[in-house]
Amino acid sequence: MIDRRLLKNFDWPLFLITLLIALIGIAMIYSASQYRGQFLSSSKLTYPLRQLIWIGAGLAALLAVIVVNYQTLIKYAYSLYFFNLILLILVLIFGRVAGGAQRWLRLGLFSFQPSELAKIVIIISLARYLRDKEAQVKGAKGLAVSFCLVLFPLILILRQPHLGTAFLLLPILFVMLYAAGAKGRHLAVIILIGLLVIAPLGYHFLLKDYQKERLSVFLNPNLDPLGKGYSLNQSRIAIGSGRFWGKGWLGGTQTQLHFLTAQYTDFIFSVVGEEWGFLGAFITLSLYAALLWRGMRVAVQAKDRAGALLAVGLCAMIALEILINVGMTIGIMPVTGLPLPLLSYGGSSLLTTMLSIGLVLNIQMRRFMF
Amino acid sequence: MAHFGDGKDMRLKNPRPEEMEEVRRRVKVLVSLGILPFLVLLSVLWYRQVIQGDKYKDLSQRNYIRLVPLRACRGTVYDRKGRVLADTEPLFRIVIIPQELRSRRETARKLAQLMGMEEAQILRKLKIHSFNPFKAVVIKDEVDMETVTAIEERKRELAGVFIQVEPRRAYPFPPLAGHLLGYLGRMSKEEIGQYRGDELIGRSGIEKAFDAYLRGRSGGREVLVNFRGEQVSILGEKEPRAGNDLILTIDKELQEVAERSLQGRRGAVVAIDPENGDILALVSSPNFDPNIFTRHLSRAEYDALDSDPGDPLVNRAISGLYRPASTFKIVTASAALEKGVVEAATCLECEGTYLRRGHPFRCWEERGHGRINVVDALAYSCDIFFYKIGEVLGVDNLSYFSRRFGLGELTGIELPYEKRGLVPAKGWRRRWHLGEIFNLAIGQEESLKVTPLQMANLVAAVANGGTLFRPRLVKEIRSAEGELIKAIPVRKRGNLPCSSETLAAVNKGLWEAVNKDGGTGRRARLASVEVAGKTGTDQVVRRKFRPGEEIPYRLRDHAWFVAFAPYEKPKIALTVLIEHGESGGRVAAPIAREILESFFQ
Structure with a gap:
């Protein structure tokens, strides 16, 4: 099934950049989890080691997804879609509640977040739909159907609730619609209406109180500097105080004295900014940019619409996650609870990202195969 | 190209080139659009880390570095014999750090039991102050040793409860020398900028005048803390330096006796060593307990003190202004002798009434004193004698001598809020009526005002043969280790403009006033020591x-008595002033006697 032509087209730079970022993540997680007392029972290596295992698992997933021709996935896209909807419903019924949200589904030894998988499945489904309905995309019907494809899982994810992921889906949809040939004018109108009408309504009817608080605190972090605004302020201080060269690995006071919250998960970039300064942040963002550039290159070189759209969708997902997360740590985006792909501690996010990159590699490998 | 588009499978395998072209073009547009947000992120990072980096560096330091002030002990104040008048005691304070609490209610309940407080009271304090859960909330100040021990014993059950110790000013014998020592008050915002750390500052008395010596230097500890505010390590420490000690000229026993003798009255006592101007006692009554100011004085308590009709906060000895009344005759007599108006033996006639320009001017003794010389005139306090010499002397001379005797000027005592008093000059009135000149001569003139301290200093100068000293209150300043920092020398202000004969005659008059039968100051007579003195009665209403x-209290006359003893070799000069005491001879003189008796015991 794997022939030499496939290997010849393996995008090594994309793969290696992925690995490099993940390894930087290990270093950062190591530093961020030094604070003793926080983890009395665990050794200093617990968190980095666990992350290493997740990276291994991610690589396995990446290789596994390479083996299957992405066109097979496209073919079964709708089945996957419905399967995923069922999972999303199941999680609402049987899911494990943690931190006020029901996001986790237990599978034997492991728990995983169906909403993470949902992102990829929705992108595959959209790629499939947009490949088929090239002409309709230019009209209302195509737009409406694509929108509905996103809407059902989105509502289910909002119910968990998982605000970050839910709202990630809409921009991904718009990017894919645009790539698929939708009229720019149409998209602009929809986005405008969305912002003016649906957002205020959603704010009132869909958001829970804590989510509203997060938004208002984002707009004015000094509202409650020791309470809800605390994480934002401390993150900003961490990054700012890193200055150009940073305080050095393991030398960040905000990190080591634990003024940061969620510092090895959602706020891992604050650790980068504090300990490695602007230089480290710049290099990290550059690596991400390089990764995305390689990914978009795959989209450009893809042999068919499905591949191109799939690659665009996946890159958009990763890019948005990076922008939202980094934007949050430097205080220009609200706190959404989205991890930083490849860098944040946590298996679900890592697996999803590795899986996505595997898909992109998959498309690149098969660009000359007909 | 249409033949490619007619089947799904065909499309899968063979996309139309122009269809892919469109997708590729759009992907490229997306890539270029995607550059923008990355640039935004980088510029915000640049702004925060490079442009505002120093500000955030500072903020992060403020996060993890805490400056814990270490209060310096204020210097101890001793009397002339090394007895403590003011020192420092440990202050125990119970605080709660809300973050460390296991159970708010439970802890509050236990603590309330131990401290005899209400549970609700503790909970309320916690509620008001716990917006920052890492900051200590003061539950109770000034906790006694017993409670501290009790809490210490049950420390394990009381997680989150801490005992803080701080040095606090204490005056062990309140209200002894309250006015003299003064009190401390909280600093204003501007003052806090001037001195770091310590929040109390001398507000009156010695505490204010010698604040710079007493204060010491607060130290501080730079502590590295984690997000809970827990100390991780100590980065640096500056030991506090205790303030300097003061050795006063005050004699604690005499001060006690003088204060006791004024109990229940309004007035002042000043005792001075005539040989060097050392203040032996300085009393103002009513008194106050200076300790209350180092505790948390409530607004109501302060207002009560402040609006007390007895003005307990005013130090009458240095800021109370009164007419000297007959005690001023010392000045008039000296001036007349010095100017040759009379000689010691010159006798003038007193018939009880002195008719001048058709007006009768009366002596307090209606029957008159007959022919009387200056010594007897002082002894019996004859008014008409002094009218007569006063008329000859005139305002200029009286004014000049008053000033040379130290009136109308600050004595220079090292206490804040001293008043300079008032000595009239001729130019103050376009024309001095005879009655006004007469009043000036016997010290009843409206524009003549003196403090008890000025009178004591005056008497000391008369007693010691004419040397006017600047009163001295602090003898030595020593470091906490006992090393001499500064010795304050005896300072002369000048000499009285009088010959020794003049002073001998005046002193004789003062001796007779006490020791001669019928002398106005006879109630100050002592068997063991020869006392000399002069009474005075400041007429509050004419x-x-x-x-x-029954005369209403506020209309009663003020009573003066000035004295020195022993007559031959004076060791003490004394002023007693009793507000509304009615009579110098009957009220002030016995008090002076009491004080002198104890002094010579």
Whole structure:
């Protein structure tokens, strides 16, 4: 099934950049989890080691997804879609509640977040739909159907609730619609209406109180500097105080004295900014940019619409996650609870990202195969 | 190209080139659009880390570095014999750090039991102050040793409860020397900028005048803390330096006796060593307990003190202004002798009434004193004698001598809020009526005002043969280790403009006033020591009261008595002033006697 032509087209730079970022993540997680007392029972290596295992698992997933021709996935896209909807419903019924949200589904030894998988499945489904309905995309019907494809899982994810992921889906949809040939004018109108009408309504009817608080605190972090605004302020201080060269690995006071919250998960970039300064942040963002550039290159070189759209969708997902997360740590985006792909501690996010990159590699490998 | 588009499978395998072209073009547009947000992120990072980096560096330091002030002990104040008048005691304070609490209610309940407080009271304090859960909330200040021990014993059950110790000013014998020592008050915002750390500052008395010596230097500890505010390590420490000690010229025993003798009255006592101007006692009554100011004085308590009709916060000895009345005759007599108006033996006639330009001017002794010389005139306090010499002397001379005797000027005592008093000059009135000159000569003139301290200093100068000293209150300043920092020398202000003969005659008059039968100061006579003195009665209202009539308190005359002893070699000069005491001879003189008796015991 794997022939030499496939290997010849393996995008090594994309793969290696992925690995490099993940390894930087290990270093950062190591530093961020030094604070003793926080983890009395665990050794200093617990968190980095666990992350290493997740990276291994991610690589396995990446290789596994390479083996299957992405066109097979496209073919079964709708089945996957419905399967995923069922999972999303199941999680609402049987899911494990943690931190006020029901996001986790237990599978034997492991728990995983169906909403993470949902992102990829929705992108595959959209790629499939947009490949088929090239002409309709230019009209209302195509737009409406694509929108509905996103809407059902989105509502289910909002119910968990998982605000970050839910709202990630809409921009991904718009990017894919645009790539698929939708009229720019149409998209602009929809986005405008969305912002003016649906957002205020959603704010009132869909958001829970804590989510509203997060938004208002984002707009004015000094509202409650020791309470809800605390994480934002401390993150900003961490990054700012890193200055150009940073305080050095393991030398960040905000990190080591634990003024940061969620510092090895959602706020891992604050650790980068504090300990490695602007230089480290710049290099990290550059690596991400390089990764995305390689990914978009795959989209450009893809042999068919499905591949191109799939690659665009996946890159958009990763890019948005990076922008939202980094934007949050430097205080220009609200706190959404989205991890930083490849860098944040946590298996679900890592697996999803590795899986996505595997898909992109998959498309690149098969660009000359007909 | 249409033949490619007619089947799904065909499309899968063979996309139309122009269809892919469109997708590729759009992907490229997306890539270029995607550059923008990355640039935004980088510029915000640049702004925060490079442009505002120093500000955030500072903020992060403020996060993890805490400056814990270490209060310096204020210097101890001793009397002339090394007895403590003011020192420092440990202050125990119970605080709660809300973050460390296991159970708010439970802890509050236990603590309330131990401290005899209400549970609700503790909970309320916690609620008001716990917006920052890492900051200590003061539950109770000034906790006694017993409670501290009790809490210490049950420390394990009381997680989150801490005992803080701080040095606090204490005056062990309140209200002893309250005015003299003064009190401390909280600093204003501007003052806090001037001195770091310590929040109390001397507000009056010695505490204010010598604050710079007493204060010491607060130290501080730079502590590395984690997000809970827990100390991780100590980065640096500056030991506090205790303030300097003061050795006063005050004699604690005499001060006690003088204060006791004024109990229940309004007035002042000043005792001075005539040989060097050392203040032996300085009393103002009513008194106050200076300790209350180092505790948390409530607004109501302060207002009560402040609006007390007895003005307990005013130090009458240095800021109370009164007419010297007959005690001023010392000045008039000296001036007349010095100017040759009379000689010691010159006798003038007193018939009880002195008719001048058709006006009768009366002596307090209606029957008159007959022919009387200056010594007897002082002894019996004859008014008409002094009218006569006063008329000859005139305002200029009286004014000049008053000033040379130290009136109308600050004595220079090292206490804040001293008043300079008032000595009239001729130019103050376009024309001095005879009655006004007469009043000036006997010290009843409206524009003549003195403090008890000025009178004591004056008497000391008369007693010691004419040397006017600047009163000295602090003898030595020593470091906490006992090393001499500064010795304050005896300072002369000048000499009285009088010959020794003049002073001998005046002193004789003062001796007779006490020791001669019928002398106005006879109630100050002591068997063991020869006392000399002069009475004075400052007429509060110019009005005759019928005999036996009850005079309202505020209309009663002020009573003076100035004295020195022993007559031959004076060791103490004394002023007693009793507000509304009615009579110098009957009220002030016995008090002076009491004080002198104890002094010579």
